[in-house]
Amino acid sequence: MKNFIAKFWAILSIFLLLGSFMFGQQLQDLLMKAPFMHIDPSYSGGEIENTIESECYTINIHKKVFSALIGEGSEGFRQITIIKNDSTVNNYNIKTFAVDSLTMIKIVDNVPEVRKGVSSFTIHEIGISDKKMIFRIQEKR
Amino acid sequence: MENRYKTTGKIPRSILATLPMFLIIFIFSTQGNIAFESTADALAWAVSTAFFTLIFFLMLYKGKTDKYRAIAFGASALLFVVGFMANLIEIRGSINYDTNTIYNCDIPFCHIVTTMVIIPAAIKQTIIFSGNLNEGFASIASMLVIVIAAAVLMGRAFCSWGCFYGGWDDMTSRIGKRPIIKKINSSFKYFSFAMLILMALWSAESLVPQYCNWLCPFKAVTEGEKIVDGVTLIKNIIFYTMFVALVIVLPILTKKRIQCATFCPMGALMSLFNKINIFEISLDKEKCIKCNKCISKCQLMAMNKDHKPSITCAKCARCIDNCPSEALNYRIKGTSAKVSASTARVIFLYLAYSFMVIFLGSCARGGLETIFKLIF
Numbered sequence: 277m278k279n280f281i282a283k284f285w286a287i288l289s290i291f292l293l294l295g296s297f298m299f300g301q302q303l304q305d306l307l308m309k310a311p312f313m314h315i316d317p318s319y320s321g322g323e324i325e326n327t328i329e330s331e332c333y334t335i336n337i338h339k340k341v342f343s344a345l346i347g348e349g350s351e352g353f354r355q356i357t358i359i360k361n362d363s364t365v366n367n368y369n370i371k372t373f374a375v376d377s378l379t380m381i382k383i384v385d386n387v388p389e390v391r392k393g394v395s396s397f398t399i400h401e402i403g404i405s406d407k408k409m410i411f412r413i414q415e416k417r
Numbered sequence: 418m419e420n421r422y423k424t425t426g427k428i429p430r431s432i433l434a435t436l437p438m439f440l441i442i443f444i445f446s447t448q449g450n451i452a453f454e455s456t457a458d459a460l461a462w463a464v465s466t467a468f469f470t471l472i473f474f475l476m477l478y479k480g481k482t483d484k485y486r487a488i489a490f491g492a493s494a495l496l497f498v499v500g501f502m503a504n505l506i507e508i509r510g511s512i513n514y515d516t517n518t519i520y521n522c523d524i525p526f527c528h529i530v531t532t533m534v535i536i537p538a539a540i541k542q543t544i545i546f547s548g549n550l551n552e553g554f555a556s557i558a559s560m561l562v563i564v565i566a567a568a569v570l571m572g573r574a575f576c577s578w579g580c581f582y583g584g585w586d587d588m589t590s591r592i593g594k595r596p597i598i599k600k601i602n603s604s605f606k607y608f609s610f611a612m613l614i615l616m617a618l619w620s621a622e623s624l625v626p627q628y629c630n631w632l633c634p635f636k637a638v639t640e641g642e643k644i645v646d647g648v649t650l651i652k653n654i655i656f657y658t659m660f661v662a663l664v665i666v667l668p669i670l671t672k673k674r675i676q677c678a679t680f681c682p683m684g685a686l687m688s689l690f691n692k693i694n695i696f697e698i699s700l701d702k703e704k705c706i707k708c709n710k711c712i713s714k715c716q717l718m719a720m721n722k723d724h725k726p727s728i729t730c731a732k733c734a735r736c737i738d739n740c741p742s743e744a745l746n747y748r749i750k751g752t753s754a755k756v757s758a759s760t761a762r763v764i765f766l767y768l769a770y771s772f773m774v775i776f777l778g779s780c781a782r783g784g785l786e787t788i789f790k791l792i793f
Contacts, residue, residue, distance in 0.1 A: 282751035
């Protein structure tokens with residue numbers, strides 16, 4: 277009996293393996309229902325809090341992210357995603373827009389300048405393509 | 418002397434036993450639709466189908482597992498790199514990733530990342546990786562399904578039959594006849610478990626998959642980080658140094674798969690699954706002549722001093738092929754001697770080789786297609 281069960285399981289393994297490739301998409305969809313199947317906001321940029329629409333651009337202002345393994349970290353970021361609505365526009369140039377009551381952003385020739393109260397600074401790490409510009413502003417709790 | 422396996426030296430029996438594998442290769446490579454995008458695609462399909470079928474036939478007919486496995490495994494690893502790079506260039510115009518790729522969550526998910534996402538997935542319920550969840554090329558969900566299936570059904574056999582990186586040091590460790598560095602403490606194999614714990618904890622604490630970020634040797638042959646500053650320059654120097662040292666130089670000098678045996682956290686994770694896997698390599702103590710050939714030949718340093726495979730065995734069958742007294746054999750756990758070595762071997766080969774031809778076969782076909790496109 278033990279022999280039979282072991283041999284049966286070994287042969288069944290082959291069919292389970294073939295099934296996992298054959299029904300890969302269904303298994304992926306099933307896995308997607310697992311509670312952990314979300315990209316961490318430190319990579320996805322987090323939820324969108326506000327959207328500003330103009331003729332040339334759609335500006336998505338994301339919620340502040342303070343990602344940590346447990347609870348929230350003291351340092352984080354806020355992601356800004358700018359999508360081109362007009363493909364004829366070359367460089368990203370946007371007059372000042374408000375992110376929140378304290379933070380204003382101006383973009384001149386693909387370079388975002390952030391003003392927080394009286395101090396201003398330039399963003400260094402920018403993800404830029406023909407369609408989209410993404411950058412992150414450092415935030416503290 | 419009677420042949421060890423029922424198919425060895427018997428052409429009709431070997432052909433008959435190869436037929437189901439040919440069907441598996443045919444069905445999964447065509448997806449039930451024999452239509453090709455181009456001549457290069459058709460040629461790549463024909464060559465890869467013939468190649469993988471022939472290798473399986475030779476395994477059965479010649480009775481040697483590791484020799485032919487290594488050919489298919491190594492070729493797949495090389496062709497994977499070609500196909501992967503071509504795919505990246507087609508999708509994003511470059512093999513390098515940059516801030517744009519990271520912010521857009523466009524990085525293909527590699528199975529090794531699994532070791533680093535487990536703790537945050539359990540505690541924080543999020544995946545700490547900048548990839549696509551369920552869409553596009555090498556999505557997180559697709560790779561996790563494959564990793565789970567491989568772990569449960571094959572255990573660490575994944576490292577010798579399914580990992581598209583493993584073929585690299587499997588190949589380089591076969592260069593040259595004798596090892597130049599002869600004495601290596603086999604306890605080094607447990608360093609991979611230390612790597613697993615270290616990488617899992619460091620990645621969880623920082624929410625960054627740190628092995629990929631700083632240490633992965635295969636960044637050198639897949640997708641590297643675009644050099645934009647001092648930090649990315651240092652990372653690239655580390656990636657290339659690691660590749661040259663762990664995947665090329667040390668395997669040639671020692672004839673061991675140093676990267677896989679001692680450094681890869683995925684290997685350590687898969688080893689843990691060996692405990693629940695139905696297949697193992699067993700030793701017939703009465704037949705063993707204690708020649709130590711299995712210990713010296715094992716590329717993963719997995720053989721214990723008592724000539725029994727340890728938890729890190731990847732079931733590559735190198736010990737079986739090299740055992741002069743036929744004391745080592747594949748075995749289905751829980752079965753008595755009545756279930757012959759030949760039956761256990763054939764069932765295991767169907768399982769492991771199916772994984773190889775479906776998972777690595779598609780990579781090999783992609784690589785071949787790229788090469789044929791360049792030629793024609």
